[in-house]
Amino acid sequence: MKAIKRFLQIEDVYKDAAKKLVPTLAERDDFEAEFQYKLPCPSCGDETASGLFYRMLNQDDWYAVSETMKCSVCRDKEAFNVYQRKSLEELRASIGERLTKEYFLLPEDLKDAGFKNFEKTNDVTSKAKENAMTYTKMFLAGDHYNLLIMGNPGTGKSHLCAAIGRTIKGKKDKGSTVGFLTTGKLLSMYKTTYRKGAAKSEEDIFRDIKGIDLLF
Ligand SMILES: [Zn+2]
Known part of the structure; x- marks a missing residue:
């Protein structure tokens, strides 16, 4: 019996995620998806945020799959604030x-x-x-x-x-x-x-x- 192995490429993972998050992509395959780094953080503006983007084949514009993630410093700060508020409560x-x-x-x-x-x-x-x-x-x-x-x-x-x-x-x-x-x-x-x-x-x-x- 031949073992069939399918190696998952990271690009496939990104595309799968994009299909799940963007309804119009669900049935399509004519697009590419990638993770972009050094984006301005929506909270502090530092170019340290990242997010998942997609682009239709033969087109120039990239679109965000979901909201750009805040940078890790801002995320840590938020988590700390939640923790502080909770313990204060x-x-x-x-x-x-x-x-x-x-x-x-x-x-x-x-x-x-x-x-x-x-x-x-x-x-x-x-x-x-x-x-x-x-x-x-x-x-x-x-x-x-x-x-x-x-x-x-x-x-x-x-x-x-x-x-x-x-x-x-x-x-x-x-x-x-x-x-x-x-x-x-x-x-x-x-x-x-x-x-x-x-x-x-x-x-x-x-x-x-x-x-x-x-x-x-
Ligand atoms: Zn930030």
């Missing part, structure tokens, strides 16, 4: 996760507080609910401003705060950190820093709190 996410875990401390009776189970008792409280919902929507849209809620005890201020906080915290893709602290919780947190061998100092807590996007 990861870092931010893990800090955010920690802050939320340590500082989103809802009192037991507000664990389920939401907009749906907020009981409006009069025009004022129903207006307050409306404002709280608007605030939540604006915050999630990236418009951050301060909100002051005043009223007599038992009218639902904390409930609305918890509703806003829980809603925003639930939208994990928005990546906002939310903290919920009562004055008592905050004070006892500070108190633990006085203990010998405390894990955190007062400054640590202050810095953490400053890093929270939305704090109640």
Whole structure:
């Protein structure tokens, strides 16, 4: 049996690639393809880029098969930027996760507080609910401003705060950190820093709190 060996020429490889990338070449063979070097990099302009080109037989003009590749320096830079952005995002996410875990401390009776189970008792409280919902929507849209809620005890201020906080915290893709602290919780947190061998100092807590996007 005769072994049939076909040696693949590099030109054939280029032509095959061109056929795959340029639909009008798919069924043709009357063209040549080559890899060109020392092309101006589309990013920095240095003549160190390369790309695959083709030309119909008996014609002068070469055409790029696909976009010219950026030079290796630019490609490395881009890869590094992506890497840096990714690790920065990861870092931010893990800090955010920690802050939320340590500082989103809802009192037991507000664990389920939401907009749906907020009981409006009069025009004022129903207006307050409306404002709280608007605030939540604006915050999630990236418009951050301060909100002051005043009223007599038992009218639902904390409930609305918890509703806003829980809603925003639930939208994990928005990546906002939310903290919920009562004055008592905050004070006892500070108190633990006085203990010998405390894990955190007062400054640590202050810095953490400053890093929270939305704090109640
Ligand atoms: Zn370049």
